[in-house]
Amino acid sequence: MEWRSRFNTITTGYGARWSEEEDGELLSLKAAGFGYKRLTAHFPGRTRDAIRSRYRELRGDGRSTRETEKHRKRKRGGRQ
Numbered sequence: 808m809e810w811r812s813r814f815n816t817i818t819t820g821y822g823a824r825w826s827e828e829e830d831g832e833l834l835s836l837k838a839a840g841f842g843y844k845r846l847t848a849h850f851p852g853r854t855r856d857a858i859r860s861r862y863r864e865l866r867g868d869g870r871s872t873r874e875t876e877k878h879r880k881r882k883r884g885g886r887q
Contacts (some may be wrong), residue, residue, distance in 0.1 A: 823852070825861055837862055 819826045825833075829850065836846055843862075850858055 830861070830865060833858065833862055834865060 832847070832849065833871065836845045836849060841849075846858050847855055854862075
């Protein structure tokens with residue numbers, strides 16, 4: 808195991824698997840309107856990007872709502 812990845816896993820939880828409880832909590836808090844920055848307080852050792860990535864993965868589309876809307880507008884031929 809490379810030193811850097813071993814160090815990150817031990818100290819920060821980098822790459823640690825998400826539990827079902829964490830997934831449920833993430834979905835609930837996000838539905839309640841929590842932003843990614845605010846969610847970091849509820850998931851120690853998880854970065855904002857890790858939380859955002861997991862949320863997108865759980866949603867199944869890999870895109871945020873805002874990105875999806877941008878894509879739809881471009882497909883229709885411009886800004887609205």
